[in-house]
Amino acid sequence: EAQVTQNPRYLITVTGKKLTVTCSQNMNHEYMSWYRQDPGLGLRQIYYSMNVEVTDKGDVPEGYKVSRKEKRNFPLILESPSPNQTSLYFCASSRTGAAPRYEQYFGPGTRLTVT
Amino acid sequence: AQSVTQPDIHITVSEGASLELRCNYSYGATPYLFWYVQSPGQGLQLLLKYFSGDTLVQGIKGFEAEFKRSQSSFNLRKPSVHWSDAAEYFCAVSAGGTSYGKLTFGQGTILTVHP
Numbered sequence: 292e293a294q295v296t297q298n299p300r301y302l303i304t305v306t307g308k309k310l311t312v313t314c315s316q317n318m319n320h321e322y323m324s325w326y327r328q329d330p331g332l333g334l335r336q337i338y339y340s341m342n343v344e345v346t347d348k349g350d351v352p353e354g355y356k357v358s359r360k361e362k363r364n365f366p367l368i369l370e371s372p373s374p375n376q377t378s379l380y381f382c383a384s385s386r387t388g389a390a391p392r393y394e395q396y397f398g399p400g401t402r403l404t405v406t
Numbered sequence: 407a408q409s410v411t412q413p414d415i416h417i418t419v420s421e422g423a424s425l426e427l428r429c430n431y432s433y434g435a436t437p438y439l440f441w442y443v444q445s446p447g448q449g450l451q452l453l454l455k456y457f458s459g460d461t462l463v464q465g466i467k468g469f470e471a472e473f474k475r476s477q478s479s480f481n482l483r484k485p486s487v488h489w490s491d492a493a494e495y496f497c498a499v500s501a502g503g504t505s506y507g508k509l510t511f512g513q514g515t516i517l518t519v520h521p
Binding site: 295324332333334335336339341381383385387394395397398399400 | 450452
């Protein structure tokens with residue numbers, strides 16, 4: 292089954308304790324992205340990756356890191372989480388082409404609470 | 407910069423009634439437009455998309471949307487709503503160029519369906 296998986300699904304942590312949210316896709320997609328969802332703001336892009344070893348900032352990258360060492364995996368790293376990073380996080384992937392016309396497939400989400 | 411506005415934060419309809427969710431976008435080039443649905447506790451699922459051609463596009467679950475370039479709109483419609491349609495709906499526009507693939511989302515519209 293084609294899918295994007297994220298782990299963990301739920302995480303409660305304390306300020307400053309480093310954490311990693313994993314994302315994996317089995318569709319051989321080149322493009323992967325992380326979004327955060329906050330009430331009234333919709334989803335906003337944090338980072339994206341066009342392919343292995345190619346990553347770039349989205350709209351809200353502060354406080355986050357990513358890496359793309361393998362095509363299927365795109366982990367999101369919070370080196371020193373703060374309460375304002377409490378949010379619902381989604382990973383997504385898609386094919387790439389001459390135009391951004393391909394559907395992005397979303398993972399189930401990770402609900403993060405930082406106290 | 408691209409932007410998407412969904413003017414209605416919350417809409418309530420009766421089961422069997424028709425539905426229209428509004429979406430206005432701002433984008434300097436050819437827009438690639440999407441509607442996603444998010445059921446409670448779930449990820450995002452693509453309902454339909456528009457790239458070019460026929461301005462009336464059909465999607466899954468009986469939804470359709472009409473692209474109107476002159477009004478910068480991409481409204482979602484369904485002739486008869488079912489209780490299972492209760493969810494949050496997001497309109498999004500996809501970027502090309504240096505922000506390839508970035509989805510810019512509207513704030514979302516929560517749909518409540520009364521029996």
